[in-house]
Amino acid sequence: MKAVIFDLDGVLVFTDKFHFKAWKALADELGIYFDEAINNRLRGVSRMESLEIVLERSDKTYTEKEKLAFAAKKNEIYRGYLTAMTENDVTEEVRCTLTKLKEKGYKIAVGSSSKNAKLILEKVKLLDVFDKIADGNDIQKSKPDPEVFLKAAEFLGVEPESCYVVEDAEAGVIAGNRANMKTIATGDAKQSKLANYEIQKFSDILNIV
Numbered sequence: 115m116k117a118v119i120f121d122l123d124g125v126l127v128f129t130d131k132f133h134f135k136a137w138k139a140l141a142d143e144l145g146i147y148f149d150e151a152i153n154n155r156l157r158g159v160s161r162m163e164s165l166e167i168v169l170e171r172s173d174k175t176y177t178e179k180e181k182l183a184f185a186a187k188k189n190e191i192y193r194g195y196l197t198a199m200t201e202n203d204v205t206e207e208v209r210c211t212l213t214k215l216k217e218k219g220y221k222i223a224v225g226s227s228s229k230n231a232k233l234i235l236e237k238v239k240l241l242d243v244f245d246k247i248a249d250g251n252d253i254q255k256s257k258p259d260p261e262v263f264l265k266a267a268e269f270l271g272v273e274p275e276s277c278y279v280v281e282d283a284e285a286g287v288i289a290g291n292r293a294n295m296k297t298i299a300t301g302d303a304k305q306s307k308l309a310n311y312e313i314q315k316f317s318d319i320l321n322i323v
């Protein structure tokens with residue numbers, strides 16, 4: 115049995131722009147500098163680890179309680195953007211490619227660091243398309259740790275060596291490599307040249323697997 119495991123944010127849907135806006139709103143409120151380059155470092159990284167990166171630019175030291183409140187605030191703003199998502203936020207190309215992979219006999223799963231993954235998949239009507247979903251609620255360590263992809267493979271009952279991982283984040287590609295899976299880079303992840311394959315468009319996956 116073979117499988118393809120998809121990262122969510124930046125691969126299946128483009129919620130990265132919402133993460134950016136939400137972190138920017140929090141950073142502005144705290145008077146901390148934040149830009150696209152810093153935002154790129156947050157791809158695939160858990161919410162609390164992302165907050166630590168955002169706070170690198172602050173002179174102040176915050177308590178754990180304050181940090182939890184900041185993360186909750188960011189998540190509230192982020193989830194506000196998610197409410198507007200619909201099935202139109204997933205392209206026909208993505209839906210067709212997923213169908214063709216299943217026709218070819220592949221199991222398909224999501225491997226996302228996000229604790230909001232199921233909500234997003236439900237909003238864009240992809241929840242029932244995947245055989246399994248491993249997300250931020252299933253793991254202790256976020257990417258670049260391989261845990262989320264190993265969980266997805268375990269949920270599917272497929273050996274890691276028989277899995278492909280599609281990722282837009284360098285941290286995610288490293289996680290896929292560490293999981294002993296074959297990695298396919300899209301978007302930002304192509305810059306690091308760490309993946310086994312690169313794609314220009316989503317349907318190119320069909321030429322690789």
Ligand code: B16
Nearest residue numbers: 122123157158161226227228229230
């Ligand atoms: P949440 P992915 C990741 O999703 C995002 O890329 C990253 O920016 C975010 O901090 C992380 O999920 C946690 O998200 O705050 O919703 O739990 O790319 O692994 O699908």
Ligand code: MG
Nearest residue numbers: 121123124282
């Ligand atoms: Mg991503």
